[in-house]
Amino acid sequence: MNIALVYFSGTGNTRKCILAMEQALADKKQETAVFDLEKEGNIDLSSFDCLLIGYPIHAFNAPKIILDFATGMNSLPKDDPVYILKTSGEGLHLNDYSSARLLSLLRKNGYQPRGEFHYLMPYDMVFRHTEDMAYQMWDTARKLIPLDAQEILDGCKREWKATPFTKAILSLLRIEQKASGIVGKTFLADSKCIRCGLCVRNCPVKNISMDDKGIHFSTKCILCSRCAFFCPEDAIHLGILNFMKVNGPYKFQRIGDGMGKEGILEKSYEDYFKNAEERIQRSERKEEEKKK
Numbered sequence: 001m002n003i004a005l006v007y008f009s010g011t012g013n014t015r016k017c018i019l020a021m022e023q024a025l026a027d028k029k030q031e032t033a034v035f036d037l038e039k040e041g042n043i044d045l046s047s048f049d050c051l052l053i054g055y056p057i058h059a060f061n062a063p064k065i066i067l068d069f070a071t072g073m074n075s076l077p078k079d080d081p082v083y084i085l086k087t088s089g090e091g092l093h094l095n096d097y098s099s100a101r102l103l104s105l106l107r108k109n110g111y112q113p114r115g116e117f118h119y120l121m122p123y124d125m126v127f128r129h130t131e132d133m134a135y136q137m138w139d140t141a142r143k144l145i146p147l148d149a150q151e152i153l154d155g156c157k158r159e160w161k162a163t164p165f166t167k168a169i170l171s172l173l174r175i176e177q178k179a180s181g182i183v184g185k186t187f188l189a190d191s192k193c194i195r196c197g198l199c200v201r202n203c204p205v206k207n208i209s210m211d212d213k214g215i216h217f218s219t220k221c222i223l224c225s226r227c228a229f230f231c232p233e234d235a236i237h238l239g240i241l242n243f244m245k246v247n248g249p250y251k252f253q254r255i256g257d258g259m260g261k262e263g264i265l266e267k268s269y270e271d272y273f274k275n276a277e278e279r280i281q282r283s284e285r286k287e288e289e290k291k292k
Contacts (some may be wrong), residue, residue, distance in 0.1 A: 001153065002031040004045050005053030005085075008038060008065045008204070010224030012249070013087045013121035017141055021085060024149035037065055037206045045076035049151065050083070055069075056224075057088040057095050059176035060080055060169075062102040063222060065204075070105040083152055085114040087141075089123035091268035100170050115158035117148040120272055125225045126244045130260040133269075136249040140276045147283050159164035176223065184221020186239030187228075189214060193235040194219045199227035202242070 005022055012035035015036075022032050035043050045051060055066040076082070088095045099116055099210065106113050112200040122134040128257070129137070150196065162170065184207060189199070193215060200208045200215070207220040208227060228236040234247040262269055 001051045002033075002047065003033065003050045003052060003152070004033050004043075004048040005038075005052045005054065006037060006043060006045075006069065007085070008036070008056070008063055009054070010056050010063075010204075011124040011226050011229045013124070014054050014056045014085070015248075016086055016138070017085060017119050017121070020145045021117070021149060022069055023053075024126055024146040025152070027151060028142045028149060029144070030153070037069055043075070045073070046287065048076060048080065051083050052075055052083045052085055052189045053151070054085040055087075055102075057086055057098045058223065059173045060094045060098050061088070061174050061177070062099055063224075064177045065222065067101060067105060068108070069209075072101055073106075073109060073111075078110045080111075081114040081152075081155065082111050083114055085148075086116065086118070087119050087121045089121065089126060089129070090262075090265050091120055091272035092265070094169070096160040097158075097170060098167050100162040100167050101174070103159070113159065115151065115156060116160065117144075117151075117158075119144065121267070122250050124229045124246050125223075125241070126246070129250070130257045131251055131253060131255045131262045131267075132257055135249070135252055136253045136259065136273065138252045140273060140280075142275055143280050147279065180221050180223045181219035183187050183220050183239055183241060184217055184223065187217040187221070188237050188239075190237055191235075192233040194233055196232065199231060199236060202230060212223065 003025055006019050007014055007018045009018070017032060022034055025032050043094070053066065055062050068105055084099050086098060095118060103113050120131040120137045121141065122137055195210065200210050204224060204226065205220045205222055207218050209216045225238070228238055228245050228247060230249065231247060238245050
């Protein structure tokens with residue numbers, strides 16, 4: 001198969017998973033091409049046999065940049081399978097249905113999505129996970145991704161179907177996409193700013209500018225939080241969302257700071273890791289049986 005992997009990544013979690021999927025498919029002797037929607041214009045998908053769309057879940061929905069891509073996508077052959085890879089910071093079941101609008105757009109364009117793969121990766125907004133938790137999330141994703149790569153090659157179907165009530169909730173939560181520009185306009189760089197320009201260069205939608213008077217935020221923000229997350233001086237204030245700010249990339253290494261206390265979300269993490277481990281062990285047992 002010749003597989004296209006098209007993605008958007010806010011602070012790098014989705015990109016890590018997409019590149020791991022690319023490697024897993026390459027290990028299985030498949031041809032792949034990776035396209036970053038932030039950098040690519042019109043993507044010609046006419047020569048591909050399969051498409052994988054990757055995105056970080058924003059407010060329990062696919063980001064607008066992904067929805068816009070799906071709306072305009074028409075070069076992929078209509079009978080090609082389409083899969084979705086998504087990442088989020090928690091295992092709440094509402095995330096299972098985050099692709100509802102994306103799936104609807106794909107079907108409207110004549111495509112038949114075949115499955116979704118969801119990986120937990122550490123928050124870049126809401127609260128900071130411990131390094132040990134970040135490591136476990138990434139280690140689990142790395143083990144699941146080759147299994148999901150095989151599902152793609154096997155043509156397996158895996159999809160969560162949202163009820164009308166769930167779709168209504170998701171539609172309501174998409175107000176984030178309309179409000180993001182208003183909220184983003186209230187961002188500011190405080191007195192700790194050293195004018196390095198990293199936020200200006202890194203903004204995926206060119207929403208940030210710099211002049212003699214300082215750093216300026218416009219109305220194109222998509223709330224990816226990349227500017228605040230990577231600011232070397234933790235100088236960016238996220239307006240009304242500042243209480244959820246996370247600053248500084250994760251190392252994805254075990255350093256002995258424990259798994260953290262995730263409050264009301266703790267059960268969702270436990271269930272995710274338990275289900276993932278059971279699936280990984282089943283796969284390992286099958287491989288052992290093949291060798292006998």
